[in-house]
Amino acid sequence: MSIYSDSFAAAFGLLATADSDLMEILYLSINVSLLSLALSCSIGLPIGAILAIRQFHGRDALVGIFNALMGLPPVVVGLLVYLHLSRSGPFGWLGLLYTPQAMVIAQMILITPIIIALSCQVLEDMHEGYKDFFDSLVVPKLAALVAYIVDARYSLMTVVLAGFGRAVSEVGAVIIVGGNIDHLTRVMTTAIALETSKGELELALALGFVLLSISLAVNFLAQWLKASAKRRAYV
Amino acid sequence: MSDIANLALNCLLPITVDSLSLALNDRVVIDRITCQIKGNGITAIMGPNGAGKSLFLRCLHGLVKPDSGQVRFAGKPPSQAIRQRQSMVFQAPTILRRTVLANLLFVARQRGVSNPQTSRDCLAQLRLDHLAEHPARLLSGGEKQRLALARALIIKPAILFLDEPTSNLDPTSVETIETNLQMVSRQGTKIILVTHDLGQAKRLAGDVLFLNHGSLSEHNPATSFFKNPDSKAAKTYLAGNLVL
Amino acid sequence: MLKYKIFAIFCTTFLTGNAVAENTILVQSTTSTKNSGLYDHILPLVKQETGVTVYVVAVGTGAAIKNAMNCDGDVLLVHSRKLEDQFVASGYSKKRYDVMYNDFIIVGPNDDPAGIAEMNDAVAALKKIAVTESRFTSRGDDSGTHGKERSLWKRTGVNQDASSGSWYLETGSGMGATLNTAVGTEAYTLSDRSSWEVHANKSDFKVMVEGDKRLFNPYGVMLIDPVRCPSVNSNGGKAFIDWLISKNGQQAIARFKVAGKQMFFPNAQ
Incomplete structure (x- = not known):
């Protein structure tokens, strides 16, 4: 099918000429996704770690809830964030609707459960192996958490990548809370939705190729890091 | 160094065990053990499989809470402060996903004794100095166990617990480990060792606790234990027969 | 160090770059x-x-x-x-x-199964589409275009909703998505003229009905x-x-x- 080759050529052309509109959209996409990822990790990793090492009443139910929340539909999240950030909603006074910040909030809600649920699994395994040694050594809880996260760093990298993948590829939430406003809140996915709605299918697919190539580059880098870690038995 | 000097050094002795009992899944695994472990040197805990040796060791170290009875160190009940003055080497050591040196430093930092020179010396002591920057999880079984011992020794424990530390290891590693145990024992560290290796117990132990079916069959000086054990179970065990 | 720097840049970009400027x-x-x-x-x-x-x-x-x-x-x-x-x-x-x-226009495939090409009575054209049960895609999203379309159907006396899912297809989407659906299923649809003119994915579609003053x-x-x-x-x-x-x-x-x-x-x- 020539649509593939045409779109691929168009994608290459856009990247090769560093098309300024594309660069702006790309920059915002990556910025929004990385910031929401950073915030999600700073919330999600400690929660995942606590769930992994602490036994308390309702802990299993919480883990179940976070596992279920991994499948949160983006449009639902978008709608909820819209209702809260709308001028008529409880946080309307912040004036955040239709800003990149609103998109960060929506993506955080989408990916924090992923970070929590997956890191909890990784750290649970880590805890199983290290528990007796750390007990014997009387390692304080906080130092143990840090050690788990440090030692699980390569497995956690996969967790973080899963979060990034979800954030950067999601459209349903950011189009509602961001509004797909040109030069303000337009990101790769909403641009693809827009071009599709204009019937510019070739350009839409070209943008899709660009998005895909970013994901590929990030994942190859991670794969390479992980492979080198594996050679040192750090995974 | 005389015994009196050693006793003065070791503030966690004697270890008094009073009617210690533990049941797991409704099965009694430690059955009213009472004993007193005093004097420096190396105490071996022996007994057939399933006698409760490892669990008893974990109870002493405080990793497992007994159902009843108690352990006291120089008259004091177990506490975190006391456990911080003890080390334990497990049969299958947990190796951190870091270099050999970083493994050692992690432990040292927990006690605020991370001195690069001491760490290097400690590695040299266990013939691991050439592997300092090596990823620790790539070590052989013997090297891993030597690293585990190095980690246990870097904090200069008053009591060192070892759970079958040399089973299935290469002879040179066994020799290095035993030499180090004898050395630290002479320097005042009390060593309590679970072992199946009769030769090792004969080489190292000053006294022997013999456990069978969760209870203490006898506690005697090593020389008399190996020459003429009190209990029938120990006799059978030493003769190399199955203890049923 | 670099990591922190990058993070700081992100933070400042987002915490200061507020859209609600003067x-x-x-x-x-x-x-x-x-x-x-x-x-x-x-x-x-x-x-x-x-x-x-x-x-x-x-x-x-x-x-x-x-x-x-x-x-x-x-x-x-x-x-x-x-x-x-x-x-x-x-x-x-x-x-x-x-x-x-x-103005609004009705567009459709070149085949023109309902035979409405070059009509200028939008209501009569819709009636023909209903009678021949030719596919028709509707916005179905309470948009202005959707409102106009429903008011036109009302004048035909046809109960198009009863055929929803058979020949009457409600996309619940924007004009572009609805045009894409129409092109993909060879269906007629009502569009505003500007959306149609700029729509790139036209295939063999043509303007069928225009010039009715009710299409204002x-x-x-x-x-x-x-x-x-x-x-x-x-x-x-x-x-x-x-x-x-x-x-x-x-x-x-x-x-x-x-x-x-x-x-x-x-x-x-």
């Missing part, structure tokens, strides 16, 4: 105006002549009005006379201004009432509306062309 307004508008490229044509002129930076959220007229009722925006520019009058009557805006108009498509603009919605930037909004209905604004709208054709016809009073 001379900025948000217009709740429709995909038909946005996708045509009209805003790309006039907004630089607005900025130049009034100093106001305009951001546009493009959704269906129904959604735009709902967003405006939630105070999420400063100005409403849509095309559904009935809903606009309701909006004003309910006190969400003091006044509606005429801005411009164009007027756009109105309203300032969201700053008493009702204190967040509204009324100075910026007024400046934008005043410019749109001024001689300069009206001329700029008339000058906007796609493929040599004028897309919108100014009609401010």
